[in-house]
Every structure is written in C-alpha cells, then in structure tokens.
Amino acid sequence: MKIPLNSDKKDPIWVLFGKVLKVIDSRTFQEELARNGLKKIESHQIMLKLVLLSIFFKLELNNVYNQVNSKSKLRKFLGIEDLPRIEQIREIYST
Numbered sequence: 001m002k003i004p005l006n007s008d009k010k011d012p013i014w015v016l017f018g019k020v021l022k023v024i025d026s027r028t029f030q031e032e033l034a035r036n037g038l039k040k041i042e043s044h045q046i047m048l049k050l051v052l053l054s055i056f057f058k059l060e061l062n063n064v065y066n067q068v069n070s071k072s073k074l075r076k077f078l079g080i081e082d083l084p085r086i087e088q089i090r091e092i093y094s095t
Contacts, residue, residue: 003059005067007077017056018077024048025079047089049078062086 008014023029024045033041054064065086068074075081 002063043084046080051093
C-alpha cells in the first residue's frame, strides 16, 4: 500500500520533519557539507531531504520521489523547486 504524503502543519510528525528540514537548510549545515568536500550543495540538500522523507515515513524512495514530483504543495513544504533525477539520488545514496 502506498501511503499518500500530505504535509500538515498540525500533525506532530510533520512538525518534527519540518524542524529536520530547517537544519538541512541552515547555513551551518551547508558549510559542513562544503567542509566535507561536497560540490553542488543545494543538490545534495534536496537529495538528502528526499531520502530522509523516505526513511522518516518508511516509504520506498520511488514512491516518495513520484509524490514529491506530482504535488506542488509537498515541494513547497520541502523547499524544492527542481528535482534531480531519481538515478542521481540512487547513485549517491546507494552505497
């Protein structure tokens, strides 16, 4: 069964995930990524958000990717304008 992802600012789980997103979007986190030699920081932040969303709600990455891709409200909540290809995400996070 594929659970639909609908961000709800009143749901405690989504509130907690929103706090995780704030950490990922923070300047300190960006600097840490850069210190560890990552290029294209924004792209890595987007990929990390998708992977963590998948883990957080115990859903397959393909399912999460498709839902984020099709729902503008969810992309807005995540702070994502353009999604990388699913193959790019798998390439980085599969190891």
